[in-house]
Amino acid sequence: xxxxxxxxxxxxxxxxxxxxxxxxxxxxxxxxxxxxxxxxxxxxxxxxxxxxxxxxxxxxxxxxxxxxxxxxxxxxxxxxxxxxxxxxxxxxxxxxxxxxxxxxxxxxxxx
Amino acid sequence: xxxxxxxxxxxxxxxxxxxxxxxxxxxxxxxxxxxxxxxxxxxxxxxxxxxxxxxxxxxxxxxxxxxxxxxxxxxxxxxxxxxxxxxxxxxxxxxxxxxxxxxxxxxxxxxxxxxxxxxxxxxxxxxxxxxxxxxxxxxxxxxxxxxxxxxxxxxxxx
Numbered sequence: 001x002x003x004x005x006x007x008x009x010x011x012x013x014x015x016x017x018x019x020x021x022x023x024x025x026x027x028x029x030x031x032x033x034x035x036x037x038x039x040x041x042x043x044x045x046x047x048x049x050x051x052x053x054x055x056x057x058x059x060x061x062x063x064x065x066x067x068x069x070x071x072x073x074x075x076x077x078x079x080x081x082x083x084x085x086x087x088x089x090x091x092x093x094x095x096x097x098x099x100x101x102x103x104x105x106x107x108x109x110x111x
Numbered sequence: 112x113x114x115x116x117x118x119x120x121x122x123x124x125x126x127x128x129x130x131x132x133x134x135x136x137x138x139x140x141x142x143x144x145x146x147x148x149x150x151x152x153x154x155x156x157x158x159x160x161x162x163x164x165x166x167x168x169x170x171x172x173x174x175x176x177x178x179x180x181x182x183x184x185x186x187x188x189x190x191x192x193x194x195x196x197x198x199x200x201x202x203x204x205x206x207x208x209x210x211x212x213x214x215x216x217x218x219x220x221x222x223x224x225x226x227x228x229x230x231x232x233x234x235x236x237x238x239x240x241x242x243x244x245x246x247x248x249x250x251x252x253x254x255x256x257x258x259x260x261x262x263x264x265x266x267x268x269x
Contacts, residue, residue: 022166023134051155053162054230061224082152089236090229091217
């Protein structure tokens with residue numbers, strides 16, 4: 001897993017690639033929660049993520065909870081079909097904001 | 112005329128609780144399914160199922176810090192219509208029936224959402240069948256999944 005971060009229209013975008021699983025969840029947690037802890041508004045670009053297991057869902061849930069607790073926001077976009085299926089089974093598509101495109105994600109962040 | 116029996120390829124792995132070794136086992140499972148003719152997406156979906164099962168055993172089957180091993184058997188049967196996969200894990204840890212676990216509340220609000228139990232929910236939803244038995248002091252857990260060969264537009268949304 002790899003994460004690059006950029007700023008666009010006043011929002012942060014974490015562009016994630018690879019797997020978010022048991023082996024990478026620790027690195028994912030530190031890379032994907034540092035900014036939301038500070039109340040930043042962050043979009044996760046999931047278009048290069050082909051695999052999210054329950055260990056990865058845990059990181060997403062943590063990021064969403066931290067965002068809420070710190071008056072920030074997290075929006076995901078670009079989920080591949082197999083990843084979307086995992087979010088649907090777990091019901092995470094109802095507690096985490098998921099948008100189709102980067103533009104929609106940035107609009108949802110209201111930046 | 113010789114009858115063409117379905118080709119079954121089997122993989123047997125002896126795993127420790129070491130995360131690096133588990134990762135290698137998952138790589139081997141995914142590669143095995145690809146070689147058996149499973150599509151990339153399908154091999155990855157099954158890797159996810161395997162990850163949830165083996166990490167659960169590695170973490171929870173024995174007291175923390177103890178060294179133990181368990182086996183993972185994977186059989187992939189290439190049929191004309193698709194690939195049939197069966198994975199069985201055998202461990203001598205504490206009795207644990209994955210099929211008897213309560214499903215987590217997937218409708219809870221964000222604040223109340225927990226991650227416990229999600230792994231086994233994914234296993235149940237992403238396989239066609241699960242079977243558990245406690246035999247001779249061992250947990251024996253099998254899952255099966257059939258991956259049809261891709262037809263046109265077979266992955267439409269719902």
